[in-house]
Amino acid sequence: MSKLRGTGIAAVNYPTGMNLGGDPSQALVHATTSGSFVVTLSATDLGQGLRTVIGQIAAETLGVAFEEIVVDTADTDTGPHDMGTFASRATHRVGNAVILAAREAFEALLDVAADEFEASRDEIVADGEGNLMVKGVPARSMRIAELASMAQFKYGRTIAGRGAWMKPRSEVDPETGAMDPDSTEAHACTVAEVEVDTETGEVAVLSIRSAYEVGRQVNPDLVQGQIAGGAWMAMSHALYETTAPYYPSPEHSPKDFSEYLMPGPNELPEIESVVLEIPSSNGPYGVKGVGEMTANSPIPAIVNAIYHATGVRIDSLPVTPEKILRGLDELAAARAEGAQG
Amino acid sequence: MTAELKVVGQSVRRTDGLGHVTGRTQFTADRHFSGMLHLKMVRSPVHHARLLGVDTSEAERVPGFVAALTAKDVPHNRYTILSLIGVEPEEEFVLAEDRVRFKGEAIVAILAETEAAALEAVAKVRLHLEELPAVFDVEEALAPGAPIVTHWGTNTFMYEGHPCRRVRLGDVEAAFAAADHIVESRYDTSPIEQAPIETTGCIAVPEANGRYTVYTNTQALYFSLDNTSIILQVPGNRLHFVGGTVGGGFGGKVDVIVEPIATLAAMKTNRPVRFVYSRSEEMQVSSTRSAWRIYFKDGVMNDGRIIARKVTSYADSGAYSRQTPYSLTKHAANVGGPYAIPNVSIDAYCVYTNRQPSSAMRGFGVTMGSFALEVQMDKIAEVVGMDPWTIRFVNAYRNGDLRPHRKHAEDATLIETIQAAAELVGHELPGEFRAMTSAARERVDGEAR
Numbered sequence: 033m034s035k036l037r038g039t040g041i042a043a044v045n046y047p048t049g050m051n052l053g054g055d056p057s058q059a060l061v062h063a064t065t066s067g068s069f070v071v072t073l074s075a076t077d078l079g080q081g082l083r084t085v086i087g088q089i090a091a092e093t094l095g096v097a098f099e100e101i102v103v104d105t106a107d108t109d110t111g112p113h114d115m116g117t118f119a120s121r122a123t124h125r126v127g128n129a130v131i132l133a134a135r136e137a138f139e140a141l142l143d144v145a146a147d148e149f150e151a152s153r154d155e156i157v158a159d160g161e162g163n164l165m166v167k168g169v170p171a172r173s174m175r176i177a178e179l180a181s182m183a184q185f186k187y188g189r190t191i192a193g194r195g196a197w198m199k200p201r202s203e204v205d206p207e208t209g210a211m212d213p214d215s216t217e218a219h220a221c222t223v224a225e226v227e228v229d230t231e232t233g234e235v236a237v238l239s240i241r242s243a244y245e246v247g248r249q250v251n252p253d254l255v256q257g258q259i260a261g262g263a264w265m266a267m268s269h270a271l272y273e274t275t276a277p278y279y280p281s282p283e284h285s286p287k288d289f290s291e292y293l294m295p296g297p298n299e300l301p302e303i304e305s306v307v308l309e310i311p312s313s314n315g316p317y318g319v320k321g322v323g324e325m326t327a328n329s330p331i332p333a334i335v336n337a338i339y340h341a342t343g344v345r346i347d348s349l350p351v352t353p354e355k356i357l358r359g360l361d362e363l364a365a366a367r368a369e370g371a372q373g
Numbered sequence: 374m375t376a377e378l379k380v381v382g383q384s385v386r387r388t389d390g391l392g393h394v395t396g397r398t399q400f401t402a403d404r405h406f407s408g409m410l411h412l413k414m415v416r417s418p419v420h421h422a423r424l425l426g427v428d429t430s431e432a433e434r435v436p437g438f439v440a441a442l443t444a445k446d447v448p449h450n451r452y453t454i455l456s457l458i459g460v461e462p463e464e465e466f467v468l469a470e471d472r473v474r475f476k477g478e479a480i481v482a483i484l485a486e487t488e489a490a491a492l493e494a495v496a497k498v499r500l501h502l503e504e505l506p507a508v509f510d511v512e513e514a515l516a517p518g519a520p521i522v523t524h525w526g527t528n529t530f531m532y533e534g535h536p537c538r539r540v541r542l543g544d545v546e547a548a549f550a551a552a553d554h555i556v557e558s559r560y561d562t563s564p565i566e567q568a569p570i571e572t573t574g575c576i577a578v579p580e581a582n583g584r585y586t587v588y589t590n591t592q593a594l595y596f597s598l599d600n601t602s603i604i605l606q607v608p609g610n611r612l613h614f615v616g617g618t619v620g621g622g623f624g625g626k627v628d629v630i631v632e633p634i635a636t637l638a639a640m641k642t643n644r645p646v647r648f649v650y651s652r653s654e655e656m657q658v659s660s661t662r663s664a665w666r667i668y669f670k671d672g673v674m675n676d677g678r679i680i681a682r683k684v685t686s687y688a689d690s691g692a693y694s695r696q697t698p699y700s701l702t703k704h705a706a707n708v709g710g711p712y713a714i715p716n717v718s719i720d721a722y723c724v725y726t727n728r729q730p731s732s733a734m735r736g737f738g739v740t741m742g743s744f745a746l747e748v749q750m751d752k753i754a755e756v757v758g759m760d761p762w763t764i765r766f767v768n769a770y771r772n773g774d775l776r777p778h779r780k781h782a783e784d785a786t787l788i789e790t791i792q793a794a795a796e797l798v799g800h801e802l803p804g805e806f807r808a809m810t811s812a813a814r815e816r817v818d819g820e821a822r
Contacts, residue, residue: 041761042747043791045711046739050699054458074594077389078622084387091380098385106616108594116593117619118627118733160379201458204702206533209540209719210779213706219786221794243793245786253384265623265735270744274563275661275729280510282420282476282728287653292566306797312784317381320784324736331740332747336761339751348561349744 033231037238038341042332043221046325047214048315049121049199056198057125058112061090061133063191065184067177069094069137070102074111075126080258080323082122085250089127089316093134095158096176112194120321123250124215127316128197136193141176144183144191148174216312218320219245224333225301228341230360233353235338237267237301240330245308247320255307255322262326263303268294269327270334271351389618398618401590402574406645409576410439412638413491415481415498416658417473420509420727421520424469426501427481435497437490440642442482444468447637448606454629454695457599464523465693465730467604467633473502474522474692475729477658482634484642507727511666511687514726522692522725530690530698530723537723538705542777543716545672548681552672554756560669560745564689565662566655567734571620573659574649575631577639585636586613591629592622600629601636612636624733628660628695660695660732663688667708667745672716677757677767681716684708686742690723691730696737698723704738709777710746711787712768717777765791766806773813785811 049055060072071090077083087101094101104110114126138158145164146153149172157167158176165173183189202212222242228235240263249255272293275285286292311318331349339345344359392398415427429441444450447467453460469480481498485491506520513519514528522528529536549555575589591597594614602609619626635648650659665688672681686704690697701721709717736743754764766788774782788811795802 040751041765041794042743042750043711043765043787043794044743044747045707045785045787046736047703047707050703074616076592076594076616076619078592078619079389079393081387081389083389084385087388088380088383088385092378098380098383103388106594108598108612108614111594113595114593116591116596116627117622118592118624119737160377204532204538206535207539207541208779209538209705209777211702211706212780213703213778216784217711219711219790221787221791223794223798223800241794241798243790243797245790245793247784248381250381251384251387252382254387269565269740273565273568275566275656276564276664279561279563279664280513282509285729286566286656288656289568289652292568292656294568304797306793308786308789308793310784310786310789317378324740328736328740328743329747331744332751335744335748336751345748345752347558347745347748349563349741 036228036230036341037225038337039223039225040333040336040340041221041223042329042336044325044329045217045219046120046328047217048124048321049215050119054198054201055115055121055125056196057114057129059126059129059133059195060112061130061137061193063137063180063183065181067175067180068100068102069096070104071130072104072111073114073126074106074108075114075122076106076117078117081251081254082117085123085254086126086130088250090130090134092317093131094138095160096162120323120325123319124315124321125197127319129195131195131316132197133193133195136195137191140189140191141179144179144187144189145174147187148179148182215314216247216320218247218322218325220325220329222329222333224330224337226334226337226341228338228356233356235271235351237334239302239304240267241304242329243306243308244322245310246322247312247315248309248318249307250319258322259305259326260303263330264295264300265327266330267301267334270331270349274350400571400618400620401576401588402649404576404588406576406578409645409647410484410486410642411488411491412635412646412648413483413495414479415483415495417469417476417478417480419502419504420476421505421507422473422502423505424471424473424480425503428499429481431499432483432494432497435490435494437486438494439484439486442468442634442638442641444470447604449604452600452604454596454600455699457596460698462525475727477729478692482638484638484646509726509728511689511724511726514724522727528725530694537720538701540705540717540719540777542779545681545683545716545718548716549672552680553675554673556671556673556749556753556756558669558749558752560667560748562665562741562744564664564731565734567623567625569621569623569625572650572652572655573626573631575635576645576647577635578645579639579643584611584613585639586615587632587636588615589632590619590626591616591632592619592626596627597629597632601633604633605637623735624737625659627733630659658729660730662734663690663697663700663731665741667742669745669749671749671753673753673757675757677759677764679712679714679753679768682709682714683718686721687724689726689728689731691726691728693730694723695730695732697731700738704742706778707739708742708746711770713770713774719777762791762795762800762802766809771811771814787811
């Protein structure tokens with residue numbers, strides 16, 4: 033019996049969005065009497081933090097503090113159409129729609145400021161601190177919140193904007209597969225280190241270290257959350273999970289988490305990452321997307337590391353202790369045969 | 374530009390985090406309405422059978438029983454989620470008609486005053502089934518004489534006249550003949566459960582104004598609303614869908630399964646109806662990640678360059694395709710990998726079996742392709758005697774390279790990402806790879822990109 037260590041790498045690209053039938057998202061933005069801005073969407077937050085990053089994108093575009101943004105999601109009576117939250121599309125699509133809506137609202141705000149300052153619109157600038165002012169004349173400056181309120185009570189105007197962003201449908205050529213399948217691609221490279229117990233066939237993942245290139249990060253902590261969660265899910269896919277433990281037989285399928293195995297806190301490896309930011313040409317502020325891809329490269333990296341540790345190549349997931357022990361037995365038998373021959 | 378950004382790029386605290394960790398976030402199933410009924414489903418106990426009859430007489434005598442709905446109660450019972458974007462044919466049944474195609478398929482919806490009464494009534498529904506041979510393996514399903522799962526007579530989804538999604542670039546057979554090495558492998562993956570903490574569910578509430586408010590944890594409100602409108606044959610303006618915080622999706626909440634039948638039940642009874650999956654329904658009935666079988670054949674030169682790649686992939690869609698036809702297209706677009714390979718041939722099959730349907734899951738069509746592809750890259754490295762870092766640099770794509778799907782690469786940063794990973798783990802790269810970039814290759818004048 034021994035514990036063998038090995039290292040494996042894998043590198044992947046990952047596409048943002050779906051091309052299948054056109055991929056639209058829409059957003060509305062309006063100002064309230066107190067000068068807050070409401071972003072209205074039908075898009076849904078899955079717990080990944082969509083509401084938060086959309087609030088950041090709206091705040092950035094409007095030149096106000098994050099706290100001034102209210103994000104109203106997931107209601108078909110109020111929110112304009114959205115395709116849905118999947119395919120790593122939400123931050124990219126909804127973010128682009130929100131920028132357009134926020135810009136249109138901002139234009140309306142500039143009209144109010146121009147009238148109030150008795151200046152021409154192109155003289156008005158935002159300072160990024162929540163104020164609009166006449167360029168070069170700090171004395172003629174006013175809180176955006178105050179201007180938004182004035183729009184309602186003094187000028188009787190809406191401060192509102194609409195935004196729609198769509199990846200047009202790409203028909204696939206049925207003969208050659210020629211298509212435009214995505215908007216942009218993010219990248220990852222993972223180095224995994226494992227320790228394999230040759231007595232039990234159990235694999236301990238010691239570390240998952242990755243580089244990610246995801247375009248712009250809107251919220252680095254949320255990106256880190258995706259990377260850690262994805263590393264866990266990938267490890268779980270590589271070594272544990274199946275709804276058909278005797279695949280292709282459908283028998284003995286699990287009914288709950290006592291039968292459906294997943295790694296627990298004790299099994300978690302060291303997870304470390306570095307994030308490169310190389311902005312995309314078409315995402316909001318250069319976003320590419322980091323939603324789905326973090327569960328990808330660690331899977332082959334772990335499987336390659338197991339080979340590096342043991343010499344056993346396993347080409348079917350999940351890599352169970354049984355498969356490793358059988359592989360070790362086959363290796364030993366082949367070596368014995370080689371020694372005899 | 375980065376220096377000018379003030380809010381984007383900041384790790385502001387997420388707005389919903391405190392609610393989650395203090396238990397104050399309201400999820401769909403946390404809502405309660407007076408007079409709310411519970412919906413539980415009578416499901417097929419076998420993998421494949423003719424459905425000859427249903428007897429609910431004993432179930433109707435259970436105290437608290439309110440109603441039983443069968444296929445004839447559903448106005449447009451046969452549907453396809455992606456018909457919204459032109460995918461055909463309509464193939465899945467809200468409630469089974471004359472055949473059940475997987476163990477767990479919905480047959481009768483029972484409505485009762487309590488969850489316990491609904492479960493008791495479900496257990497008392499008698500099904501008259503005539504079991505049929507079933508198939509569970511993607512290649513067995515395509516063999517002559519296999520049991521046919523679909524209502525149109527083949528076990529593959531058809532892509533504009535082809536039984537698979539095809540990608541073709543160059544001439545793989547000529548390149549295999551010219552290659553120094555051929556590397557072939559088969560890869561298999563198991564079906565996987567999305568495993569959200571919150572199970573799939575909704576509550577449909579009749580409103581006084583004749584509309585229906587549907588509280589749902591779907592990932593795609595308009596997918597659900599528009600499909601419900603089609604299935605129930607009611608105008609969309611009578612439906613109001615409200616989402617909110619989803620307790621994990623991972624693709625498992627993109628299908629439209631619970632809303633149409635719950636809304637129909639609310640219409641029939643004029644009572645709020647709650648239909649929330651149990652954990653065993655989530656695991657045994659709701660869509661999984663597909664099982665995959667992927668064959669790779671690569672032609673490789675002694676210097677490590679891959680000059681030809683042929684991939685044949687089968688995704689097990691289970692009894693109904695749901696979102697899986699799209700998965701195969703996405704798979705075919707991506708399984709060539711982030712590498713510059715001049716000759717590529719990909720056949721990706723969406724195969725029907727008598728398994729519980731599969732559908733979307735994180736990395737749809739790509740994750741398992743990446744597993745096969747990146748293990749394959751390691752094998753290629755070994756065959757040509759290179760280390761696993763080198764083989765990836767030698768083949769890495771650059772901006773402007775022609776991809777197998779004939780779109781020129783843009784936003785390619787594989788090289789920079791591998792360099793960053795090497796630095797992170799302290800792996801020393803040779804100078805030529807440290808100096809490499811994803812910038813477009815220099816081209817001879819007049820050469821077509």
